[in-house]
Amino acid sequence: MKTAVVAVTDAGAAWGGLIARELPEASFFRPPPGQLPELTSLLFQEYGGIVFVSAVGIALRMIAPLIRSKHQDPAVVAMDDAGRVVVSLLSGHEGGANRLAFEVAAVTGAEPVVTTATEANKTLVLGIGCRRGVSPEEVETAIRAALADHGADPAEVRAAGTTERKRGEAGLREACRRLGIPLLFFPDWKIRRLRGGFRPSRAARRRLGLPGVSEPCALLGGRDARLLGPRRVLGPVTVALAREADPFPPEGITPPAGVTAPADLGPLPGPAAPTGFSPAAAFTLPTDSTLPSDLTSPANITSPPDFSPPSGLTFPPETVGEAAGAAPGTQSGGGQPSPGAPRGRLTVVGIGPGSSDYLAPRARRAIREAELVVGYHRYLSLLGGLLEGKETFSTGMRREEERAEKAVTAARDGKTVALVSSGDAGVYGLAGLALETLTDADLRDIDFQVVPGITAASSCAALLGAPLSNDFAVVSLSDLLTPRETIQDRVRAAAAADLVLVLYNPRSTRRRDLLEWTRDRLLEARGASVPVGLVRAAGRPEERAWVTTLGELPELYGEIDMSATVIVGNSRSRRKGPFIVTPRGYRGRLTSHPHSAYP
Numbered sequence: 001m002k003t004a005v006v007a008v009t010d011a012g013a014a015w016g017g018l019i020a021r022e023l024p025e026a027s028f029f030r031p032p033p034g035q036l037p038e039l040t041s042l043l044f045q046e047y048g049g050i051v052f053v054s055a056v057g058i059a060l061r062m063i064a065p066l067i068r069s070k071h072q073d074p075a076v077v078a079m080d081d082a083g084r085v086v087v088s089l090l091s092g093h094e095g096g097a098n099r100l101a102f103e104v105a106a107v108t109g110a111e112p113v114v115t116t117a118t119e120a121n122k123t124l125v126l127g128i129g130c131r132r133g134v135s136p137e138e139v140e141t142a143i144r145a146a147l148a149d150h151g152a153d154p155a156e157v158r159a160a161g162t163t164e165r166k167r168g169e170a171g172l173r174e175a176c177r178r179l180g181i182p183l184l185f186f187p188d189w190k191i192r193r194l195r196g197g198f199r200p201s202r203a204a205r206r207r208l209g210l211p212g213v214s215e216p217c218a219l220l221g222g223r224d225a226r227l228l229g230p231r232r233v234l235g236p237v238t239v240a241l242a243r244e245a246d247p248f249p250p251e252g253i254t255p256p257a258g259v260t261a262p263a264d265l266g267p268l269p270g271p272a273a274p275t276g277f278s279p280a281a282a283f284t285l286p287t288d289s290t291l292p293s294d295l296t297s298p299a300n301i302t303s304p305p306d307f308s309p310p311s312g313l314t315f316p317p318e319t320v321g322e323a324a325g326a327a328p329g330t331q332s333g334g335g336q337p338s339p340g341a342p343r344g345r346l347t348v349v350g351i352g353p354g355s356s357d358y359l360a361p362r363a364r365r366a367i368r369e370a371e372l373v374v375g376y377h378r379y380l381s382l383l384g385g386l387l388e389g390k391e392t393f394s395t396g397m398r399r400e401e402e403r404a405e406k407a408v409t410a411a412r413d414g415k416t417v418a419l420v421s422s423g424d425a426g427v428y429g430l431a432g433l434a435l436e437t438l439t440d441a442d443l444r445d446i447d448f449q450v451v452p453g454i455t456a457a458s459s460c461a462a463l464l465g466a467p468l469s470n471d472f473a474v475v476s477l478s479d480l481l482t483p484r485e486t487i488q489d490r491v492r493a494a495a496a497a498d499l500v501l502v503l504y505n506p507r508s509t510r511r512r513d514l515l516e517w518t519r520d521r522l523l524e525a526r527g528a529s530v531p532v533g534l535v536r537a538a539g540r541p542e543e544r545a546w547v548t549t550l551g552e553l554p555e556l557y558g559e560i561d562m563s564a565t566v567i568v569g570n571s572r573s574r575r576k577g578p579f580i581v582t583p584r585g586y587r588g589r590l591t592s593h594p595h596s597a598y599p
Contacts (some may be wrong), residue, residue: 001075001096003049004029008036010357011081012053015108018361019051019079022107026051037062049075049100056087063090070094077101082385083108083368092116102159102182109187109365112159122158123244125225126181127218129162129204130172131236139175142237150228150241154179158244161186161217163210184221187369188345188447189416191216198227198240209344209414209445218242344411344446348434349418350425350453353539354382358459363451370418374407379422382540398480404433411446424455428476428504456538457502460565463545464533465579467567472500472582477507477514484514491518495525500573500582503566507557515560522568523550531580533567534559547580 003026007016013030020028031039040062043050052059059078067073067090075097076090086104088097098114105112126146130139143160147153160176164185176183191210198215205211214231218240225242232239347366352358367373367386377394380387393406407419421429431450438448461468473494479487494501501522506515522530528551535545536559546556550568560566573582 001025001048001100002046003027003051003100004043004047005051005053006031006036006039006043007053008058009054009081014357014359014361014364015079015081015083016051016053019053019104019107023051023103041066044074047074049077049096051100051104052076052078053081054078055080056089059089075100077104079104079108079110083110083364085113086110087113088115093118099180099182102184106183106185109164109185109368112182112184119158122156123222124152124157125218125221125242125244126157126160127162127214127216127221127231127240127242128160128166128172129201129213129217129231129238130166130169132169134169134171134236136171136174136178138235139172139237140178142232142234142239143175143179143181145234146232146239146241149232152241154181157181159184159221161221163188163191163208163213163217165208184217186217186220187416189369189371190220192414192416194219199230201231209447214238214240344414345416346407346411346434346438346446346448347416347418347451348425348429348431348449349420349451350423350427350429350455351379351382351420352423352454353456353459353537354379354422355539356384358454358539360451360453363453366451367418367420369416371416372407372410373418373420374403374410375420376403376422379420383420400430400433401437404430404437407434408437408442408446411448412442421453422456423459424453425450426452427455427457427474454539456504456565457567459538460502460533460535460545460567463535463538463543464547464567465576465581467500467531467533467569467573467580467582468502469582469584470500470570470572472502473497474502474504476504477511477518478505479511479514487514488517488521491521495521498525498570500570501568503568505562506564506566507560508562512557515557515566516554519550519553526550526568526571528552530571531569531573531575533569533580534564535567536561536564538565547575547578 003023005016005020005023005026005028007013007028007030016028016030020026029039029043036058040050044063044066052062056078059076063076070091071094073091073095075092075095077086077088077097077100079086086101086108088101090097092098092114093116098116098119101112101114104110124147126143128139128143143154147157157179159182161184162172164187166172167185173183188210191212194211194216197219198212201212201215204213210216215227218227219225219242222242222244224245226245228241228243230240347370349363349366351363352360364386367383370390372391372393373380373383373387374393377396380392380394393403395402403419407417410417419425419430419434421431423429425431435448438446442448457468457474473490475487475490475494476482477487491501503515503518528549530550532548532550532553533545534548534556535543537543538545544559546559548556567580569580569582573580
């Protein structure tokens with residue numbers, strides 16, 4: 001289905017880009033203020049599906065004047081900016097909005113909300129586990145066999161569920177597509193939190209650190225669902241079947257004790273058609289359906305999905321029970337998890353400079369899926385509603401080891417933990433400390449991964465133009481963990497190499513002279529006219545940026561503290577209006593080497 005994804009806010013744009021990248025034939029649109037009605041009118045004619053990342057009310061107001069018939073209208077769904085629910089709004093069954101809602105849910109982890117009678121009458125839910133590299137035919141055969149055991153067929157299945165680690169299994173996704181069954185992916189913490197109602201799987205516990213895959217995912221895929229029998233293993237695939245409880249059983253509804261119904265109350269009526277209703281007059285649509293160039297984005301976003309199947313693990317052919325998948329996580333320690341141990345997850349998350357605009361969808365997802373979020377108290381305050389309902393642990397400055405130890409200990413206990421760090425967690429962040437804290441045994445028993453974020457160097461450079469277009473060095477002037485003599489040696493080396501220099505932690509209340517010393521060394525090497533950029537609180541409401549020169553930098557010393565970043569150009573850097581540019585060398589290279597290739 002050719003699908004348009006439309007976002008109206010910055011937070012929605014982050015989700016919109018992710019959805020457009022993951023769905024086939026999808027394009028992303030971010031209309032300028034005031035142009036959403038015009039864009040919607042055009043998309044309504046040109047696209048088979050529209051995903052609004054917005055409030056349902058906004059989507060309804062946009063499509064209301066355009067609605068004609070369920071046989072003609074595109075599929076329309078709406079997902080809130082927080083990625084909690086995705087609602088099928090228009091052309092649910094015939095137009096495919098129900099399926100589209102499930103597809104968006106599979107990408108974002110949102111709860112699909114589908115209200116058509118055709119879906120309401122589907123009460124069967126599948127849970128599927130599989131080995132790596134399974135083929136579509138193997139999955140389809142196993143699904144049909146499991147359904148046949150209960151006299152059912154794929155048309156009766158509302159959805160199938162599996163662990164989110166199977167997002168990269170093309171065979172599983174293709175089999176469900178062929179059978180017309182929406183596929184949902186559940187995070188580990190949801191599977192671990194499920195208590196009772198299924199038979200634990202030793203194979204899943206041994207390989208994934210999960211109590212099971214197929215049976216718990218079948219239960220999670222429905223509301224008040226109950227398994228219809230034990231899971232069925234067929235080659236590399238395991239399938240469990242569950243049925244949702246009937247909310248209106250045939251025997252009727254029994255009123256609570258002490259409540260007397262009126263004597264003339266008959267059976268509960270079914271839905272009645274409204275009276276006195278006449279359809280609105282037909283709407284005349286614009287004949288020119290060409291999308292304005294300023295409303296379009298690339299037709300297809302082809303970046304690889306966030307989730308890739310881990311490699312390097314083989315399964316013994318004699319394995320029985322749950323057909324579990326590949327070893328979870330990205331582990332440098334290797335090996336198998338300890339038998340019977342609860343498998344936790346520790347994700348070190350770079351949250352960027354702090355604004356939700358700069359929080360990557362994968363980072364947002366890691367925080368949403370965490371049971372415990374650990375971080376410096378100021379950084380946690382920047383996450384707002386993402387922490388709603390979650391356990392948190394925060395400390396002040398200089399207690400990084402305490403935070404890392406808390407995160408590792410909770411992961412050892414089987415929890416899903418997000419350890420947050422500003423900027424990129426691997427650049428002066430907590431990724432290194434977390435790895436130092438983890439033992440080799442931990443790396444076998446805990447899923448560990450690092451989610452990148454936008455560095456301070458990147459966010460500050462963007463405000464200053466293009467100062468980092470060529471080689472550069474990053475040096476922190478904080479001497480709390482690095483000896484001052486080492487810092488000075490690195491500054492001298494960068495100055496001698498004519499590297500653009502990014503200075504983190506340039507000045508504190510007790511340490512002022514190291515920035516002055518650094519400026520003096522750079523003056524000797526580059527002269528007073530070299531451009532310098534200064535940024536404070538990049539990506540936050542109090543953000544400020546200046547462009548000056550090395551000679552005039554002392555005039556801004558009062559603005560420089562631990563929240564500031566200083567970028568000093570090299571001998572080729574130039575001021576360009578309010579910006580700095582460090583030439584990459586394209587123009588000179590094209591002149592002297594017209595036939596040579598360059599990156």
